[in-house]
Amino acid sequence: MFTSVQIELAKALLKIFVRDRQSMFFSLLFPLMFMMVFGLMGGGDSDPFEIGVVNNATSEVAAEFVDSLSSNNLFSVSLGDEENLKAKLVEGEITAILVLPEEFQETLDGARMEGVQIRVLVDAAQVRLLGLIMPVLEQTLLSIERHFTNTKPMFNLTIEDVQARSQRYLDFLLPGILAFTLMQICIAGSGFNIVEYRRKGILKRLFVTPIEPKDFIAAIVIARLLLCLVQLSVLLAIAVLFLGVPIVGGYLSLYTVVVLGAVVFLCIGFFLGSLAKTQQAIGVIGNIVIFPQMFLSGIFFPIERMPEFVQPVASVLPLTYVASGLREIATNGLSLMEIVPDLIGIAVWMVIGFLLATRFFVWKEVAS
Amino acid sequence: MSVIQINNLTKKYPSPDNPSEYFNAVDGVSLTIEAGEVYGLLGPNGAGKTTTLEMLEGLCDIDGGSAFVDQIDVQKNPYKVKQIIGVQLQANEYFDNLSLTELLKLFGGLYRRKVDPEALLAHVDLVEKARAKPESLSGGQKQRFSIACALVNDPKVLFLDEPTTGLDPRAKHNLWDLVRSLNETGMTIVMTTHNMEEAEILCNRIAIMDHGKLIAQGSPQELILKYAPEPPEKVLHGNLEGVFLALTGHGLRD
Structure with a gap:
């Protein structure tokens, strides 16, 4: 050649x-x-946060809440009962556990739920990650709440998800x-x-x-x-x-x-x-x-x-x-x-x- | 036996003042060079010496006339001609980062030849520089190395374009010695120069060129006897300058 x-x-x-x-x-x-x-x-923090969700409620609202979390790319949600997830948390496989109480539901007459406590279980070793998770959780809760109460938010925060790519x-x-x-x-x-x-x-x-x-x-x-x-x-x-x-x-x-x-x-x-x-x-x-x-x-x-x-x-x-x-x-x-x-x-x-x-x-x- | 025949050779270039017009850089030059002689093309800058050589070397197209090297038509078989000629150009820079030995091997490879770099360097007195890079050589050494490169294919004809321009007197004399010793091996040497002394000492025959035309041809002695303003009884060195002035009407333009 x-x-x-x-x-x-x-x-x-x-x-x-x-x-x-x-x-x-x-x-x-x-x-x-x-x-x-x-x-x-x-490097490193590209993986989504593994969180566990214990859904003690049977309402549609609760299911919607879980869906909403799952569709957020920041989180990888695994459902389970509290004991099981706690074990995973201790092993470091998941970062936090959300426990939805039974009373997590829309009242029949459409009135607002008040003071529903969602417990967040964390491992002290991973507590520094809380600062990253909490705002997103709060944001998710807020939008669901607005959805149900039919109120329009005063401010629109568009959160651009930089981790959208896998x-x-x-x-x-x-x-x-x-x-x-x-x-x-x-x-x-x-x-x-x-x-x-x-x-x-x-x-x-x-x-x-x-x-x-x-x-x-x-x-x-x-x-x-x-x-x-x-x-x-x-x-x-x-x-x-x-x-x-x-x-x-x-x-x-x-x-x-x-x-x-x-x-x-x-x-x-x-x-x-x-x-x-x-x-x-x-x-x-x-x-x-x-x-x-x-x-x-x-x-x-x-x-x-x-x-x-x-x-x-x-x-x-x-x-x-x-x-x-x-x-x-x-x-x-x-x-x-x-x-x-x-x-x-x-x-x-x-x-x-x-x-x-x-x-x-x-x-x-x-x-x- | 003649080794180079040039007949009515012509080269047109666009005029520097008006690019749409052409002028003849080489204008109908005819000459014959015998095997084994040292032939000098003498003339001021811009006379067409280098262009004449470049046409013989196959570097630029021939616009008119014909040129034969060792009976080979340069226009028809430029690559055959290149096989049997050695060329030293005015510019003598080489690739960076290669030693003299490596460069000589490379040039040999271009002719499909295995060369003996040491022997070539010995020929031009540069053995101790075998591992040096060309850019570290002095002017005279560079010229000698250029000649070594031109010798890798054992050429029949060696073309030297102003080989001593810019050299100090000692380097100049070394180079003359080298040219003589190469000529003694039977090699035909065609060189351009605008150094009278060089032409007179080195060349068997000379052609004087001006404005692209050949205006006189002969041995230095013949030219001096024929054209010198005051022809001496006996030809001494140093009279060619007068011949040149008489023929061209001017000194060397630099």
């Missing part, structure tokens, strides 16, 4: 890239910092960070390098040897691809082993998307490297391509949360397809067959990137 010349050149380039310690370091520093920050921030933010973020890192490494790796080699006259020097431009391109692609796989594997390993990010789908599918994405961004990089004549220019042009995608491609938050008018643009960016493909596989466990729309998007960008790169790449007259 590759000629000995291409492999020879790729080996040399790989050596050059790996020995460039500074850019190796910085290419991983940024994504690692992100992962660490979000990994440590969101996954942690880091789990959501990781595929995006991988995709973003991939883009950065590849665009810099082809675009910035080509501008530098052209400026130094290295391209010209190479092209007075019998190698053809396609050999040079192939060599850069091989070298960057290999390095990229190693760099992303390092990030992935840290995320999985140290930060406990689950990879639900198959690694083979994941790496397939990585390789396809790398080719897309390498092509785009070659194109940008041909447009830009100086290092400064490639810096500016590179950022024009990289930064909007960083915010618009659903890396940090889903595209659906963006303003309506940017969504059509955001949803067709190359990074969007790569990030979404990786996310569907990593966090939602889909297979390649199930992410065909993303793969089509990536394929289209591959064609566009390849056409742009071959159309604009300065093949023959190598500017010094």
